[in-house]
Amino acid sequence: MSLKKISFFLNGEAKDVYANPGDMLVDVIRDKLGLLGTKVGCKTGGCGACTVMLDGLAVNSCMIPVGKVAGKSVVTIEGVAENNELHPIQEAMMEDGAVQCGYCTPGIIVSAKALFDENPNPDSEDIHRALEGNICRCTGYIKVEEAIVKAASNIRKEG
Amino acid sequence: MIQDYLFPTSVEEALKILVKDPEKSKVIGGGTSFYIDGKELAKDISYFIDLGQIKELGEIYEEDGFIVMGANTTLTQCSKNPLIKENYPALVKASANLGSTQIRNMATVVGNIVNGKPFSDLATVLMALDAVFTIEDQDGSRETKVKDMYHKLGISALKATELVTKIKIPKRVQGEGSAFQRLEIREGLSFPVINVAAKLVVDKNIIKDAVVTASPLAPGPKVIEAIGEFLIGKEATDDNFVEAGLLATKSIKFHTSPLNCGAIAGVTCKFENCHYCLNPVPSTAQYRHEVLPVLVKRCLSLALEEIND
Ligand SMILES: Cc1cc2nc3c(=O)[nH]c(=O)nc-3n(C[C@H](O)[C@H](O)[C@H](O)COP(=O)(O)OP(=O)(O)OC[C@H]3O[C@@H](n4cnc5c(N)ncnc54)[C@H](O)[C@@H]3O)c2cc1C
Ligand code: FES
Ligand code: FES
Numbered sequence: 001m002s003l004k005k006i007s008f009f010l011n012g013e014a015k016d017v018y019a020n021p022g023d024m025l026v027d028v029i030r031d032k033l034g035l036l037g038t039k040v041g042c043k044t045g046g047c048g049a050c051t052v053m054l055d056g057l058a059v060n061s062c063m064i065p066v067g068k069v070a071g072k073s074v075v076t077i078e079g080v081a082e083n084n085e086l087h088p089i090q091e092a093m094m095e096d097g098a099v100q101c102g103y104c105t106p107g108i109i110v111s112a113k114a115l116f117d118e119n120p121n122p123d124s125e126d127i128h129r130a131l132e133g134n135i136c137r138c139t140g141y142i143k144v145e146e147a148i149v150k151a152a153s154n155i156r157k158e159g
Numbered sequence: 160m161i162q163d164y165l166f167p168t169s170v171e172e173a174l175k176i177l178v179k180d181p182e183k184s185k186v187i188g189g190g191t192s193f194y195i196d197g198k199e200l201a202k203d204i205s206y207f208i209d210l211g212q213i214k215e216l217g218e219i220y221e222e223d224g225f226i227v228m229g230a231n232t233t234l235t236q237c238s239k240n241p242l243i244k245e246n247y248p249a250l251v252k253a254s255a256n257l258g259s260t261q262i263r264n265m266a267t268v269v270g271n272i273v274n275g276k277p278f279s280d281l282a283t284v285l286m287a288l289d290a291v292f293t294i295e296d297q298d299g300s301r302e303t304k305v306k307d308m309y310h311k312l313g314i315s316a317l318k319a320t321e322l323v324t325k326i327k328i329p330k331r332v333q334g335e336g337s338a339f340q341r342l343e344i345r346e347g348l349s350f351p352v353i354n355v356a357a358k359l360v361v362d363k364n365i366i367k368d369a370v371v372t373a374s375p376l377a378p379g380p381k382v383i384e385a386i387g388e389f390l391i392g393k394e395a396t397d398d399n400f401v402e403a404g405l406l407a408t409k410s411i412k413f414h415t416s417p418l419n420c421g422a423i424a425g426v427t428c429k430f431e432n433c434h435y436c437l438n439p440v441p442s443t444a445q446y447r448h449e450v451l452p453v454l455v456k457r458c459l460s461l462a463l464e465e466i467n468d
Contacts, residue, residue, distance in 0.1 A: 002160060002161070002162050002163075004163070004164070020160070020161055021161050021163065021164030021207065022160070022161030022164070022204075022207065045191060045258070045259075045261070045262055046348055048259065048261060051261055054264075054265075057235070057264040058260055058261050058264060059261050059264050059265050060191075060261045060262065060265075063190060063191050063193065063262075063265065064190060064265070065161070065164065065187070065190060065193075065207060067161070067164025067207055067209070068164070068187070068190060068209055068211065070164070070166070111260065111261070114260075128346075128347075129260060130260055131260075132259040132260055132346070132347030132348060133258070133259025133260050133261040133262065133347065133348060134259075135348070
């Protein structure tokens, strides 16, 4: 096993991990760094459960060799709440009952955060596009969309 | 087993590393196609050569009548770029709809062609737009069109010591429009059942040029020559577009893609000319032939709208 030191920013903090650079980012986040919020559904880029932000963009962490993130910034679901305060999207998902089994939820929240960071005023088309890569087997998406619309309006009120 | 993950900072440096041990090296753009080949790769590959930090490959600019797109351009960047938007509606449509936001944020346009998949959305469009690929190795550079990018089913014609550095597309001319249509089982995260792209040049409602391409056909997309021959010199009318669609279906041959050969589940396909690999969406040749005329007609009408806009 050939391990390399790989340094990157995880949820704002500098991290060094020793891993094979060909290991997938999601495995390193979960198994080496112990952050279990990021889920694994398919490992083929087809479900979005593993979504994290890489330099601000939503990506599938199951498709990224960890070597690729050297020097970059990775944000997982654990980094979405700031200063002990939930992000408006987290609040809205809870209030609206947009979570059932919860397996897809971290990925959906990270995708929604990436959307809000780029565009605080998304229309329904923008929301659909941002969530295109996140599969949910439980909710039927309606509550999820409602929660995102509500969060967007709360962000605008706060901002 | 991967020994090292390298980030060359210039094309020259990348080529130098690549030539040392080409058989054990793998070039990485976005890396999104490795889920298919990953298991095999892990055994045979020692070096990942990531192009992500080569600044010169990250630009989109205009030069000598072409729009030039560096090899690191992701689908997201392509679909949002002002020069691309101004020139190629078909390319915007295709790059904005492939896979999902997460995939488009990583996947490069070049990777979508070099991975050699016959269902490539971008190859279908780039062929219609007559794009040229610049390929470099240590001995120099050559240029090639989409049709020469394929060696055989699933395998590109690129040598192990070569890199694609840019794609050049002729700038839109007066009276030109383009469009892309893909038939998909659901919106988002689905491979295409069939893809059709069209470029149309019209002057006073007379068709000066018409190029229509389709996929999945092996090994890459194809230009449906009969359409150009029929349409050029005729009026741009619905009737002629319908006729063009009917001609299309007589002049190309789709395959049936029936059973899961395993390629999508991370196992390399062992069949030669496997029709599942042609397109991982199960569909029959007959169905594809029946919907082709509709998509051709739609594509031509949309390309015409793009001109008049
Ligand atoms: C869930 C999912 C859905 C998808 N849906 C579609 C779809 O609907 N239609 C479709 O067409 N595709 C689809 N794809 C495929 C995906 O979009 C392509 O794999 C992607 O465009 C490849 O780009 P990349 O930058 O990730 O390439 P990589 O994976 O980095 O590379 C692909 C190949 O090209 C080589 N390569 C890359 N760049 C260069 C270069 N500059 N020079 C030389 N060699 C190079 C690599 O060595 C590798 O062999 C899908 C993928 C996933 C995961
Ligand atoms: S686990 Fe990564 S997309 Fe499904
Ligand atoms: S809540 Fe169960 S998968 Fe989405």
